[in-house]
Every structure is written in structure tokens, then in C-alpha cells.
Amino acid sequence: xxxxxxxxxxxxxxxxxxxxxxxxxxxxxxxxxxxxxxxxxxxxxxxxxxxxxxxxxxxxxxxxxxxxxxxxxxxxxxxxxxxxxxxxxxxxxxxxxxxxxxxxxxxxxxxxxxxxxxxxxxxxxxxxxxxxxxxx
Amino acid sequence: xxxxxxxxxxxxxxxxxxxxxxxxxxxxxxxxxxxxxxxxxxxxxxxxxxxxxxxxxxxxxxxxxxxxxxxxxxxxxxxxxxxxxxxxxxxxxxxxxxxxxxxxxxxxxxxxxxxxxxxxxxxxxxxxxxxxxxxxxxxxxxxxxxxxxxxxxxxxxxxxxxxxxxxxxxxxxxxxxxxxxxxxxxxxxxxxxxxxxxxxxxxxxxxxxxxxxxxxxxxxxxxxxxxxxxxxxxxxxxxxxxxxxxxxxxxxxxxxxxxxxxxxxxxxxxx
Numbered sequence: 470x471x472x473x474x475x476x477x478x479x480x481x482x483x484x485x486x487x488x489x490x491x492x493x494x495x496x497x498x499x500x501x502x503x504x505x506x507x508x509x510x511x512x513x514x515x516x517x518x519x520x521x522x523x524x525x526x527x528x529x530x531x532x533x534x535x536x537x538x539x540x541x542x543x544x545x546x547x548x549x550x551x552x553x554x555x556x557x558x559x560x561x562x563x564x565x566x567x568x569x570x571x572x573x574x575x576x577x578x579x580x581x582x583x584x585x586x587x588x589x590x591x592x593x594x595x596x597x598x599x600x601x602x603x604x605x
Numbered sequence: 606x607x608x609x610x611x612x613x614x615x616x617x618x619x620x621x622x623x624x625x626x627x628x629x630x631x632x633x634x635x636x637x638x639x640x641x642x643x644x645x646x647x648x649x650x651x652x653x654x655x656x657x658x659x660x661x662x663x664x665x666x667x668x669x670x671x672x673x674x675x676x677x678x679x680x681x682x683x684x685x686x687x688x689x690x691x692x693x694x695x696x697x698x699x700x701x702x703x704x705x706x707x708x709x710x711x712x713x714x715x716x717x718x719x720x721x722x723x724x725x726x727x728x729x730x731x732x733x734x735x736x737x738x739x740x741x742x743x744x745x746x747x748x749x750x751x752x753x754x755x756x757x758x759x760x761x762x763x764x765x766x767x768x769x770x771x772x773x774x775x776x777x778x779x780x781x782x783x784x785x786x787x788x789x790x791x792x793x794x795x796x797x798x799x800x801x802x803x804x805x806x807x808x809x810x811x812x813x814x815x816x817x818x819x820x821x822x823x824x825x826x827x828x829x830x831x832x833x834x835x836x837x838x839x840x841x842x843x844x845x846x847x848x849x850x851x852x853x854x855x856x857x858x859x860x861x862x863x864x865x866x867x868x869x870x871x872x873x874x875x876x
Binding site (some may be wrong): 508510529530531532534541548558562563564565566567568570571573574575580581582584585599602603604605 | 606612613614615618622623624625626627628629631632633634635636637639640641650656659745781800804809811812859
């Protein structure tokens with residue numbers, strides 16, 4: 470989740486919610502900042518962390534899977550770079566993998582209500598990213 | 606991934622126009638769907654942000670007992686509640702004689718009507734406000750003034766709810782021995798999830814998280830606990846003992862219970 474807040478504040482929330490574990494990425498200015506809370510019954514290994522992506526391996530002792538938590542870049546022109554980064558470590562993945570987050574991107578004009586209609590070409594980077602990663 | 610609800614997770618004003626987009630969601634690869642075939646995503650209302658959260662459930666485990674009638678102790682603190690029970694029990698509208706079971710059923714029904722019409726607590730307010738907020742969210746022309754009023758009222762209701770459960774769970778639950786399950790569950794929740802039974806380990810050493818599987822493990826554990834495993838060895842241990850129960854006595858004890866005996870036993874209990 471995007472926190473927009475300091476680690477101290479996020480720690481307080483962690484206490485309220487009762488999660489034992491926390492990983493944060495500090496915010497820059499008034500936007501961004503990421504936090505992951507998890508319980509003790511899960512084993513979490515962080516594979517890659519930056520201001521847009523937290524990529525991790527999660528295991529419950531029996532099953533394990535990969536999770537990419539995504540926070541799409543605020544700057545439109547930088548968004549494809551986020552996709553490229555995820556694809557660079559995701560392309561070779563055959564294990565169970567899922568991604569979740571605020572991708573800051575849509576796949577078609579149907580995913581938007583109000584405002585001007587967008588150029589179809591603007592959807593291509595996100596569409597091909599999902600296709601290449603073989604996720605639905 | 607399959608989803609339920611309104612997936613337009615973001616709403617904002619751009620160039621004086623209200624715009625909504627599906628920005629937040631979840632995707633999985635084929636191997637992930639093999640692992641969690643019933644995974645599903647939801648989009649709860651926007652409350653503290655201009656985005657809706659994405660809620661993903663990995664397994665479906667429907668709450669089995671959600672439709673059962675539970676007596677909520679908070680009702681008893683409402684002055685109008687006593688009258689509801691009294692009227693229903695005495696059956697003021699009917700001259701027909703009614704049994705205790707019928708009266709109890711009447712009370713249950715009257716409580717249901719009263720609960721929906723009159724009874725208002727933070728929980729109900731939260732439900733109503735969240736529904737209204739979701740409707741505003743989905744609207745193409747939301748009323749921003751109304752949304753801020755809803756959010757303010759929600760904040761108050763959430764706080765009341767939290768205070769209520771904290772008090773109930775810590776002060777009353779154990780002392781009163783109240784069997785209200787929802788109350789108990791909430792008290793566990795308020796305790797920071799410390800006491801919840803998140804998983805049970807089955808015979809193969811695998812952690813099971815679903816309520817259904819946890820139930821099976823618990824049933825098996827207690828069935829095995831009360832089952833004797835080494836029945837053959839008992840006779841070895843008892844080899845040199847002189848029996849105190851004669852064969853005739855044993856036959857008498859092992860005989861099936863007769864209705865007469867049940868009747869005698871039942872009527873010998875003093876009231």
C-alpha cells in the first residue's frame with residue numbers, strides 16, 4: 470500500500486492491526502512510501518525493493534509463491550520503466566506468481582469513466598507487459 | 606483475476622471533470638491460479654483515500670453460521686427492548702394459549718422486527734454509511750459534500766464500535782460467561798488477533814488454514830483422544846486380578862437401557 474507517511478506512523482498502524490512483521494519503503498515528499506504487513510505464519514523473503522516495487526517470495530511452510538507489490542510511477546513517461554524492471558526478473562518465472570497494487574495504468578477506454586477518450590496506443594505498454602508476464 | 610463489485614478504484618477531478626479509473630487490482634500467472642484456484646478480488650469503499658483498497662481472498666471459506674440467531678447483549682441496555690420482549694411474551698394481541706416454545710419464537714420474531722426498525726448502533730450505522738458511500742462512489746455525478754459528511758459520520762461510528770468492543774471484551778466476556786459467539790469473536794479480534802486459531806497442523810504436519818479443514822482436524826483429534834488404541838493389552842495387565850463383578854452382574858449392566866429405566870431416571874431428578 471502507498472503510505473504517504475513515515476515509518477514511525479506506519480509502525481503505530483501495525484500495532485493497531487496486530488501484525489507482527491513490517492517492511493517499509495520511506496516516502497519521497499508527500500507521495501509514495503510503501504508498507505507490507507504480514508503475520509508470523511508466513512515466511513517472507515524480499516527479492517527486490519525500490520520505491521515502485523516490492524518483490525518477494527512468500528511461503529506458508531507448504532506452498533510458496535512470488536508476490537510483486539506494485540506502485541506505478543506518478544510520472545507517465547517513467548511507468549514503462551517499472552514494467553520493464555518487473556519483466557526483467559519475472560520473464561524467467563515458472564513458479565506461482567501474482568502481482569497486486571496501484572498500477573496507475575488502464576488497459577482500455579472501458580476502464581475509465583469521464584474525461585477525454587485516450588489514444589489506443591497509450592494502452593500498449595501496460596497491455597504488453599501483462600501479456601509478456603503471462604498474468605491475467 | 607475474477608472480481609466482484611465496482612472495480613473503478615480511483616476517482617478524482619481532472620480539468621473540472623469527475624473521472625474514475627480501474628487503477629488498482631491483482632493479476633496472477635497460470636501456476637498461481639493452479640495453487641489458488643478459487644482466488645477472488647473485491648474493492649471495498651474509498652474511506653481514507655482517493656483509492657479503493659483491493660481485497661484478495663486466496664481461498665473461499667464461507668461462514669457457516671452467519672444466519673443463526675444470536676442474542677446481542679447490547680439490546681438489553683436499550684430501554685425500549687424490555688417492552689418488546691414483554692409484549693411478545695405475553696402475546697397481547699392473541700387470546701390463544703401459547704406454549705413456552707411458541708412464546709420464545711414470538712420473542713425472536715419481535716426482536717427481529719425491532720432490531721431492523723428501532724435498534725441502531727454503531728455497527729448498523731457503519732453498514733448503512735458504507736452502503737451509501739459505495740453508491741456515491743459508483744455515481745457519475747457524486748455529491749462531494751455528502752461524501753465528506755458520510756466519511757465524518759463513519760469515523761465517529763468506527764470509533765464507537767472500537768470502544769464498545771474493547772470494553773465488552775475486556776470487562777464482561779469472561780466474567781459473564783456470555784455465549785454470544787460474535788461477541789466472543791470480536792473480543793478476540795480486539796485483542797490484536799492474539800487468541801485466534803489461525804491454523805491447525807494435520808497428521809501429515811501440514812498447516813491448515815480453512816475453517817473446514819480446521820474443523821476436521823479438531824474432530825479427528827478428539828475422536829482419537831477418546832478411542833482406545835491398545836485394547837488387547839488390557840487383558841494382559843489384568844491377568845491376575847479377581848473379578849469383583851460376576852458374570853450375572855455383568856450381563857445385567859451390559860443390557861440395553863429400557864424405556865422404564867429412562868422414565869425412572871428422568872422423574873427422579875428433583876426440580
